[in-house]
Amino acid sequence: MTDASEFTFIARTDEVEAGYALQVAVDGREPVAVVRLDDGFYVMDDTCTHGAASMSEGEVIGCEIECPFHSGRFDVRTGAVTAFPCTKALKVYPVKVEGDQVFAALGAGTCADDATTG
Numbered sequence: 689m690t691d692a693s694e695f696t697f698i699a700r701t702d703e704v705e706a707g708y709a710l711q712v713a714v715d716g717r718e719p720v721a722v723v724r725l726d727d728g729f730y731v732m733d734d735t736c737t738h739g740a741a742s743m744s745e746g747e748v749i750g751c752e753i754e755c756p757f758h759s760g761r762f763d764v765r766t767g768a769v770t771a772f773p774c775t776k777a778l779k780v781y782p783v784k785v786e787g788d789q790v791f792a793a794l795g796a797g798t799c800a801d802d803a804t805t806g
């Protein structure tokens with residue numbers, strides 16, 4: 689059973705190159721993507737909300753990640769949609785860095801859609 693506050697090892701910091709997303713396979717669930725921006729590491733679902741694309745194969749542009757299939761975009765920090773044709777946010781996860789290791793609370797993901805009303 690997964691505790692929402694439980695952190696899962698995602699990657700070593702030196703495995704995540706700035707400006708690129710790294711796909712990480714996680715036991716028992718869909719893979720996640722980890723992105724390194726100037727202000728830290730961000731972990732999100734790797735599968736686009738518009739189709740079966742791997743976001744980690746897309747391009748990181750500033751603080752956005754672009755889907756390789758139809759060029760929909762999301763804000764890496766919040767998962768919010770920033771470009772059509774995506775309309776549903778990506779789920780993002782709380783991250784902590786300890787030493788040279790990146791962890792994410794995969795039971796505590798949030799979706800920018802959850803915060804919007806109407």
Ligand code: FES
Pocket residue numbers: 736737738739740741755756757758759760773774
């Ligand atoms: S599958 Fe990602 S934008 Fe269409």
